[in-house]
Amino acid sequence: MKSLFIVCDGLGDRLTNGKTPLEAAKTPNMDLLAMNGITGIMDPVRAGIRPGSDTSHLSLFGYDPFKLYTGRGPFEAAGAGIKLKEGDIACRCNFASMRNGRITDRRAGREEEGLDQLSKAVEKIKIDGVKLIFKRCQGHRAVLVVRGKGLSPRITDTDPEETGVPPAKSKPIDGKKDSVKTADILNEFTRKTIEILSDHPVNSKRTGNGKPPANVVLCRGTGINPHLEPFKKKYGMKGVCICATTLIAGVCRAIGMDTLDVKGANGHTDSDIGAKAKAAIGALKKYDFVFLHIKGADEASHDGNFQAKREFIERIDREVIALVLEEVKDTTVILTADHSTPISIRQHSADPVPIAILGDVRTDSVKKFTERDCAKGGLGRICGINLMGIILDLGNDAELFGA
Ligand code: ZN
Ligand code: ZN
Numbered sequence: 001m002k003s004l005f006i007v008c009d010g011l012g013d014r015l016t017n018g019k020t021p022l023e024a025a026k027t028p029n030m031d032l033l034a035m036n037g038i039t040g041i042m043d044p045v046r047a048g049i050r051p052g053s054d055t056s057h058l059s060l061f062g063y064d065p066f067k068l069y070t071g072r073g074p075f076e077a078a079g080a081g082i083k084l085k086e087g088d089i090a091c092r093c094n095f096a097s098m099r100n101g102r103i104t105d106r107r108a109g110r111e112e113e114g115l116d117q118l119s120k121a122v123e124k125i126k127i128d129g130v131k132l133i134f135k136r137c138q139g140h141r142a143v144l145v146v147r148g149k150g151l152s153p154r155i156t157d158t159d160p161e162e163t164g165v166p167p168a169k170s171k172p173i174d175g176k177k178d179s180v181k182t183a184d185i186l187n188e189f190t191r192k193t194i195e196i197l198s199d200h201p202v203n204s205k206r207t208g209n210g211k212p213p214a215n216v217v218l219c220r221g222t223g224i225n226p227h228l229e230p231f232k233k234k235y236g237m238k239g240v241c242i243c244a245t246t247l248i249a250g251v252c253r254a255i256g257m258d259t260l261d262v263k264g265a266n267g268h269t270d271s272d273i274g275a276k277a278k279a280a281i282g283a284l285k286k287y288d289f290v291f292l293h294i295k296g297a298d299e300a301s302h303d304g305n306f307q308a309k310r311e312f313i314e315r316i317d318r319e320v321i322a323l324v325l326e327e328v329k330d331t332t333v334i335l336t337a338d339h340s341t342p343i344s345i346r347q348h349s350a351d352p353v354p355i356a357i358l359g360d361v362r363t364d365s366v367k368k369f370t371e372r373d374c375a376k377g378g379l380g381r382i383c384g385i386n387l388m389g390i391i392l393d394l395g396n397d398a399e400l401f402g403a
Contacts, residue, residue: 001359001395002284002331003237004324005291007060008316009053009245010298012340012353012371016306021297021343022354023370024306025313029321030356030369033335037358039366040379042387043350044339050350053298056338057251062235062388063228070153071223072247077143079250080135084225089151089182091222093134093142094159095214096167098194103163107140108214114202115140118214121200125192127185134217137246144219146185152178152224158190159218167194167218186219193217230256235289235392242280243293244271252291269296269312274319281327294320301341309343332359332394334387335369352381359394 013020043049044056045065054075055065073090084090095115097105108115119136126132130148137143154176160168170186172179194216197203203213231239233256241252241259244267249259262279264272273294280292294316300309324333336355339348354374356366364378375381382390392398 001397002287003289003334003391003395004280004284004328004331005289005334005391006320006324006336007057007291007293008297008313008335008337009293009295010301010339010341010348011313011337012351013301013309014340014342014344014349014351016343020371021306021309022313023372025310025317027313027317027321027369029317029325030335031367032325033321033333033358034356034369034374035367036363037333037356038361038364038379039354039356039369039374039377040382041352041371041375041377042336042355042382042384043352044337044384046383047352048350050348051339052348053245053338054247054251056384057248059384060338060387061231061251061255062385063255064385068226068228069223070226072221073143073223074225075223075247075250075254076137076221077135077145077250078253079246079248080137080143082133082135082143082145084145084254085147086225086227087151088225089146089153089222090225091144091157091186091219093144094218095140095142096216096218097212097214098167098216101166103160103165103167103216103218105212106159106161106163106218109212110140111206111211111214112139113206113209113211115214117202118197118200121196122193122217125189125196127188130185132189140214142217144189144217146182150178151182152176153182153222154179155183155186155222157218157220157222158186159220161220167216170219186222190217190219225254228255231289232256235388236397237288239289239291240283240287241291241293242276242283243291245293245295248293257291258287267295267299269300269308271296273315274323277320277323281323284328284331292320298341301343302346304343304346306343332357332391334391355379355382357390357394360396361394
């Protein structure tokens with residue numbers, strides 16, 4: 001049985017003037033899906049745990065983030081197209097501006113002039129005993145991978161997350177040799193970026209044009225690339241991800257899923273989600289498990305914009321769910337979110353998310369796809385880590401436990 005797994009990032013919410021954005025939105029297609037399917041609510045990671053998008057997706061794909069997750073770095077690096085090896089250390093980086101030893105702008109003014117050239121200079125940095133892989137991502141962002149023996153993610157960031165101070169010294173969180181070694185490497189890397197970038201002609205040009213220099217690279221979110229059993233081996237299904245967010249694409253790549261790029265998909269509220277839906281439906285011909293990630297609702301939530309979130313949900317209903325209901329047959333369709341991002345707090349919360357599954361299911365009496373309606377559904381309250389088991393079972397592909 002094939003599966004189409006649709007995750008609307010940050011969809012869940014709390015009440016604003018008595019309603020959640022999902023309740024306020026007109027969503028006839030989502031409601032039809034809920035009416036003909038089985039519904040429930042889900043704690044993406046665990047009850048009371050506020051999920052990041054990375055830990056949540058790991059959990060939804062059945063990989064326990066409590067055992068496997070050490071930091072965002074490896075998933076950002078995988079999303080940026082770096083093939084990681086088990087044991088690699090990876091962190092997220094920012095080009096930043098410094099004057100007289102103090103950081104003046106953590107994002108180098110978001111000014112991209114010459115960053116490709118500066119990035120090439122940083123790529124040449126060498127440190128004895130390890131291999132460094134540095135790659136520029138969008139804007140002022142980049143990723144750093146440290147490959148070698150005896151490394152540990154148990155270190156602090158060199159990004160102090162504030163201005164007016166020098167770059168932070170990375171420190172081992174525990175006293176272990178591996179952590180001390182890794183912190184030393186990160187400090188040496190930071191020192192060398194300052195050395196190479198300070199006198200770089202690109203920066204003379206930038207400052208000459210009245211722009212802030214990009215004269216240091218700051219690191220954060222260090223994690224170790226864990227052993228992740230490939231999705232296909234774990235579930236016997238060939239999976240593909242359709243997603244415009246680097247971090248989520250990184251999680252999918254890390255578990256060995258293919259990724260499909262869709263023109264016009266950008267991870268924002270103006271993304272061409274209809275094109276993504278078409279791509280997802282098309283991919284069902286070639287793949288057993290198609291994962292469609294839609295980001296916009298989370299973005300609107302972080303902006304605290306109820307109206308934008310409601311309108312984006314209505315777009316998902318019209319441009320994605322309507323098409324899915326019309327064209328997808330003989331497939332288990334799952335509609336849910338990776339966490340709630342309440343408008344009132346503009347950040348992720350542990351509030352459970354609604355979920356509806358269409359397929360060979362025992363329907364329930366729920367007729368609307370909302371947080372409060374789905375709470376009365378036949379799935380009850382489930383945990384994200386159990387979702388893949390439920391999907392496999394509904395597709396009659398689950399292994400028998402016992403005799
Ligand atoms: Zn998310
Ligand atoms: Zn978010």
